[in-house]
Amino acid sequence: MGKIGNRKSILYGKATLPGDTEVLVDSSGRLLIDAALLGGVAPQLDDTDKLAVSLYGKLTDPGDTPVLLGTQGKQGMFIGPINSPAVAVVPTAGDDGVTNSTVKLGTYASNEVYNGVTWDRLRNNESLTLLASAARTALANSPDQVNYNHRGVFIYVDVTARASATTLEVKITGKDPIGGDYIDIWVAATAINTADASFMYTIYPVGASDAAYLTTENVIGVIPRDWRLTVTPSDANSVTYSVACLMIL
Structure with missing residues (x-):
């Protein structure tokens, strides 16, 4: 060799x-x-x-x-x-909507916070689908959601078909991090009883009275880290609706 x-x-x-x-x-x-x-x-x-x-x-x-x-x-x-x-080439001017495959070197390294176990990226205002549009005849829970760093949330409920006698109760529950039980933290004051209509709810730590907002309901409150949304019908008649949310800073 x-x-x-x-x-x-x-x-x-x-x-x-x-x-x-x-x-x-x-x-x-x-x-x-x-x-x-x-x-x-x-x-x-x-x-x-x-x-x-x-x-x-x-x-x-x-x-x-x-x-x-x-x-x-x-x-x-x-x-x-x-x-x-x-790592993308640094542009000569700022831009929006940069995809995750071309993260800027100047921001990727610093925008994370520790959750006690791992590190999470900081989020901007973020739109999410909680329940896709579908005909439902029973209680529906959204998948568990994680609130990384948002202070509040807008909830959008869009009802496109409803039996005249059926109403919908909308609520948010927080998840016990130890036992895993869900506890009500907000229940809409008025059940939904209208078809072909959209409803918007605001939950935020600070704010004014309901009269100051063009929303269905405005509540001063907070969203825990682990939570989900639940829609409960008053009977077994079919109701077609969707639920989305906007997590806000």
């Missing part, structure tokens, strides 16, 4: 898409080196050897294409967790 000192070798990568380059290794996990470029001598390295390596991506021309960073088309190399978001 030959030993290489200050020799230059070529290390090849294999990629199917730009930004997905992986280094090839043999069955023992050792780096694959092009032996032909070393005069047919297989390298044997120890901690005193210095190996100069060039890394290329293999696309249409094997070994002749620079490695690309994601889909940004920039030459370079991204070092980080597997499948982590690529």
Whole structure:
């Protein structure tokens, strides 16, 4: 076996898409080196050897294409967790609606808060679907929701079909973090008894009287971290409705 000192070798990568380059290794996990470029001598390295390596991506021309960073088309190399978001090129002006795959380096590192176990991203005002539009004849609970850092919520109930005798009770329950029981924290003062209409409820720590808002009901209150919404009909007649919410800062 030959030993290489200050020799230059070529290390090849294999990629199917730009930004997905992986280094090839043999069955023992050792780096694959092009032996032909070393005069047919297989390298044997120890901690005193210095190996100069060039890394290329293999696309249409094997070994002749620079490695690309994601889909940004920039030459370079991204070092980080597997499948982590690529860092976008910083724009010359601010922009909105940046997707999670192109997170800005300047904001991603700082906007997280500790919840006692793990770290959560800070949220802006956030729209959520609690119950998709459907015909229902019984009590319906939304999936459990997590309030990361919002102070209040707007609840939107849209009723499109209702039996004349049927009313709907809307409420929010908080989840006991130990026992898992749900406890009422808000119940709409008036049951819904109108079809082809929309209803909006506001729950926020501070505010004015109901008369100051063009909403169905305005309540001064807070939303716990774990909560869900429940709609209870007065009978088993079919009612078609949907429920959405806007979590607000």
